[in-house]
Amino acid sequence: MTADAIHSPGTAIRREWQRFTPRQRLMRYAFYLLAVAALVQSLRSIDIIPEFLEDAPAQVVDLFARMWPIDWAYYPKTVHAALIETIHIATLGTILALALATPVGLMAAVNITPWPALRLLAKFILVSSRSVNSLVWALLFVAVFGPGALAGTLAIAFRSVGFVGKLLAEALEEAHKGPIEALTATGAPWSSIVLKGYWPQVQPSFWSIALFRWDINIRESAVLGLVGAGGIGTALDDALNLLYWDQVALTLLTIFAVVIAAEIIVTVIRSRVL
Amino acid sequence: MSDTAPAGAAPAPRRRDPFPANWPARIGWIALAAYTVYAASLFQLTWTRFVEGLDNGARFIARMLPPYLGKWDLLWRGLSESLEIAIIATVIGVATAMPIGLLAARNLMPNWVTWPARGLIALCRSFHPVIVAILFVKAVGFGALAGIMALIVASIGFIAKLFAEAIEEISLKQVEAVRATGAGFANVLIMAVQPQVLARFIGFSTYQLDSNLRNSTMVGIVGGGGIGATLFTAFQRFDYDFVLTILIAIITLIMIGEVLSGWIRRTFQ
Numbered sequence: 001m002t003a004d005a006i007h008s009p010g011t012a013i014r015r016e017w018q019r020f021t022p023r024q025r026l027m028r029y030a031f032y033l034l035a036v037a038a039l040v041q042s043l044r045s046i047d048i049i050p051e052f053l054e055d056a057p058a059q060v061v062d063l064f065a066r067m068w069p070i071d072w073a074y075y076p077k078t079v080h081a082a083l084i085e086t087i088h089i090a091t092l093g094t095i096l097a098l099a100l101a102t103p104v105g106l107m108a109a110v111n112i113t114p115w116p117a118l119r120l121l122a123k124f125i126l127v128s129s130r131s132v133n134s135l136v137w138a139l140l141f142v143a144v145f146g147p148g149a150l151a152g153t154l155a156i157a158f159r160s161v162g163f164v165g166k167l168l169a170e171a172l173e174e175a176h177k178g179p180i181e182a183l184t185a186t187g188a189p190w191s192s193i194v195l196k197g198y199w200p201q202v203q204p205s206f207w208s209i210a211l212f213r214w215d216i217n218i219r220e221s222a223v224l225g226l227v228g229a230g231g232i233g234t235a236l237d238d239a240l241n242l243l244y245w246d247q248v249a250l251t252l253l254t255i256f257a258v259v260i261a262a263e264i265i266v267t268v269i270r271s272r273v274l
Numbered sequence: 275m276s277d278t279a280p281a282g283a284a285p286a287p288r289r290r291d292p293f294p295a296n297w298p299a300r301i302g303w304i305a306l307a308a309y310t311v312y313a314a315s316l317f318q319l320t321w322t323r324f325v326e327g328l329d330n331g332a333r334f335i336a337r338m339l340p341p342y343l344g345k346w347d348l349l350w351r352g353l354s355e356s357l358e359i360a361i362i363a364t365v366i367g368v369a370t371a372m373p374i375g376l377l378a379a380r381n382l383m384p385n386w387v388t389w390p391a392r393g394l395i396a397l398c399r400s401f402h403p404v405i406v407a408i409l410f411v412k413a414v415g416f417g418a419l420a421g422i423m424a425l426i427v428a429s430i431g432f433i434a435k436l437f438a439e440a441i442e443e444i445s446l447k448q449v450e451a452v453r454a455t456g457a458g459f460a461n462v463l464i465m466a467v468q469p470q471v472l473a474r475f476i477g478f479s480t481y482q483l484d485s486n487l488r489n490s491t492m493v494g495i496v497g498g499g500g501i502g503a504t505l506f507t508a509f510q511r512f513d514y515d516f517v518l519t520i521l522i523a524i525i526t527l528i529m530i531g532e533v534l535s536g537w538i539r540r541t542f543q
Contacts, residue, residue, distance in 0.1 A: 027541040039365050042358035046422075047499075052415035060413045092313040095306065131525045135404065135492050139509050144331040149317045196293060223402045226495060227506075240408065252405070259400040 066245035074247040078235050079254050085149050086231035087258070089224070090217040093156025098210055101161045105168030106194070111180075112172060122165070129162030134220045138229035149230030156217050156224070163216075164209055171205040172198060207273075211266045218262040222255045232258075334514065341522060342515035352494070352501030353523055359421045359490040359500050360531075364483045366422070367429025372475075374430060375437030382441060382467070395438070398431030403489045407498035421498030425486045432485070436478045437471070444470040476542040480535035487531045491524045 020028070107113050107122035137158050141151035180197045188196070225233020232255060239247035377383055378391035407424035414420050444467060452466040494502025501520060508516045 024541070031538055031541055035365075038361050042361045045354070046358045046362065046418050047355065048419045049415065049417060052417065052419065056414045059415075063409070063412050088313045088316060092310065092317070095310055127529075128525075131488075131528045132521070133488055133492050135495060136505070136521065136524075139506075140334075143334050143509070143514075145323070145327040146330075150319055150323070153317060153319075219400070219402050223404045226404065236405070236408075252401070255405070256400050260396070 063245065067249035069246065070249045070253065071244065071246035072250065074235075074239070074244075074250050075254070078238070079232065079251055082225070082232040082235040083254055083258060086221050086233075087218070089149055089152045089156060089229075089231050090214060090221040093153045093221065094160060094210060094214045094217050096153065096157035097160035097164050097213065098206075100157060101164035101168060104161065104165040105172065108165060108169035109172035111175070111177075112194075112198070122169075126162040126165045126169075129158055129160075129165075131162075132159070134159040135223065135227055138224045138227050142228045147228035147230070152221060152224040152229035152231055155229055156221055159220070160213050160217060164213055167209045168202070168206065171202045171209075175201040208270065211269060215262050215266045219259055222259070337512075337514040338518040340515065341519040342513065343519060345516060345519075348504055349501075349520060349523055352504040352520075353527060355418055356490040356494075356500035356502070356524075357487070357527065359418050359425060359493070359498075360483065360486040363422045363425030363429060363490070364479065364486050367426040367486075368433055368479050368482065370426065371430045371433035371437060375434040376441065376463075378434060378438035379441035380438075381444075381446065391434075391438075395431055395434045398427050399435065400431075401427075403428040404492055404496055404498075407493040408496045411497045416497040416499075418499035421490060421493040421500055424493055424498055425489055428489065429482050429486060433478050433482055437475060440471045440474045440478075441467060473542050477539050480538045484528070484531055484535050487528055491527075 018025075104122050104125050107118050108126060110119065113119050113122070134155050137155035138151055141154045141158075145151050145154070175198055179201070180193060183193045183197045221231050221233075222236075223233050225231045225235065226237050228234070232251060236248065236251045236255075239245075239251055374391055374394065378388050378395060380388050383391075403424050406427050407420055410420035410423045414423065448470065449462055449466040452462050457465065490500050490502075491505070492502045494500040494504065495506045497503070501524060505517065505520045505524075508514075508520060
């Protein structure tokens with residue numbers, strides 16, 4: 001049938017080319033339908049109070065009026081110490097996450113761990129670490145260790161394990177087999193194969209992942225104080241609860257500055273060293 | 275086999291150490307270790323405190339079990355509101371991010387357009403959604419609307435940045451070919467740019483849906499609607515068994531979202 005269609009010139013000209021198979025098209029239409037249905041259903045049942053929307057412009061003006069002038073005196077009093085604490089939480093949390101994620105990443109890489117059961121366990125650890133938000137981790141650790149920077153550090157670390165471990169496992173799986181086989185042929189023990197065969201190959205991506213996660217962790221550790229896990233979020237929470245909007249403005253400005261600074265540091269290190 | 279080796283071979287010359295010590299790296303490791311010890315001492319991270327914490331943790335877990343299953347109504351209302359916030363915020367956020375991302379693409383736009391667009395994207399990206407939600411709660415009051423607006427801002431920051439990068443990576447040959455036919459700017463976008471970036475764009479959007487779903491369960495902590503408020507209240511009332519139920523429900527919702535977005539990505543590959 002199709003062979004005929006191609007060979008007889010009359011029908012070949014009318015042949016219509018389509019980019020996708022019918023199944024692909026059906027799946028796409030199913031997606032469009034699902035997306036529209038989900039949006040319509042959400043818009044219909046979401047609970048929005050229109051009266052609140054009406055005075056929103058007045059509220060925004062009021063917000064900025066209360067924020068100005070910015071209370072600069074709050075910085076040396078409270079915000080500076082909290083800022084330093086935030087940076088320590090993010091950095092120590094990242095280091096802890098790297099230490100925890102390395103064995104899990106090794107366990108999750110298919111070319112290093114030949115046992116499927118162990119890989120499944122590693123995957124489970126990585127997925128559960130990522131599906132719990134850092135604020136929830138912080139709530140849990142505040143309940144266990146009490147409020148303070150320790151809970152924040154552990155929350156950052158446990159949240160980052162999934163991200164770092166997943167990317168590390170992917171980097172390990174992309175390593176070239178040549179050096180590994182050469183080392184195996186000399187009878188090198190497992191630890192030497194990992195240290196001298198895999199480590200030099202994954203080292204650039206390892207530090208790149210660490211920097212990337214540190215940048216994210218600076219942002220995340222800034223909010224942990226809202227649930228009592230230390231850092232600059234504590235200063236923000238205090239100012240918010242007391243409705244000192246000029247102090248809130250200063251805290252937000254500080255967070256903005258440190259986030260931008262972290263991004264610049266990461267970009268510079270990445271272009272110079274890695 | 276070993277007989278074939280030459281019997282009277284000259285003594286081997288002193289061989290180079292194949293793995294010489296890398297002193298800068300060692301110093302770096304030592305510095306890292308020193309920092310870790312210093313920072314840990316700042317946070318009073320001691321062994322006794324850790325053991326005490328383990329004790330607390332055991333009691334905490336004991337109070338969580340078994341999960342409390344009585345408040346289905348509250349749980350369901352919170353979860354569905356979180357889901358609605360995520361969907362609406364993703365749709366509006368993606369729709370807004372598209373033109374902004376286009377304006378920020380340096381290969382299609384002049385410099386005086388890309389710089390303001392990039393500044394806006396950087397501003398949207400630099401604050402955590404929960405902080406943005408605080409400001410919107412003040413502006414539009416408690417409830418889902420504040421959460422939606424906070425997540426729209428987050429979506430713009432993420433999608434517009436990646437979209438601009440995707441456009442900057444396209445092949446300009448097709449753009450030139452379409453331009454050579456005399457097509458206007460809109461036609462260049464539709465016929466030359468869109469086919470090259472659509473698959474990646476769908477990928478970013480589904481990723482953002484995942485991310486918004488995660489964050490929509492959190493904006494409730496500051497009054498932005500969704501399950502977060504229920505979770506935080508349960509924590510403050512020490513209803514740890516209900517906390518566990520909520521956490522399991524949130525994780526299930528996020529997992530379903532991940533499966534769904536994986537399906538969407540495969541469909542549009």
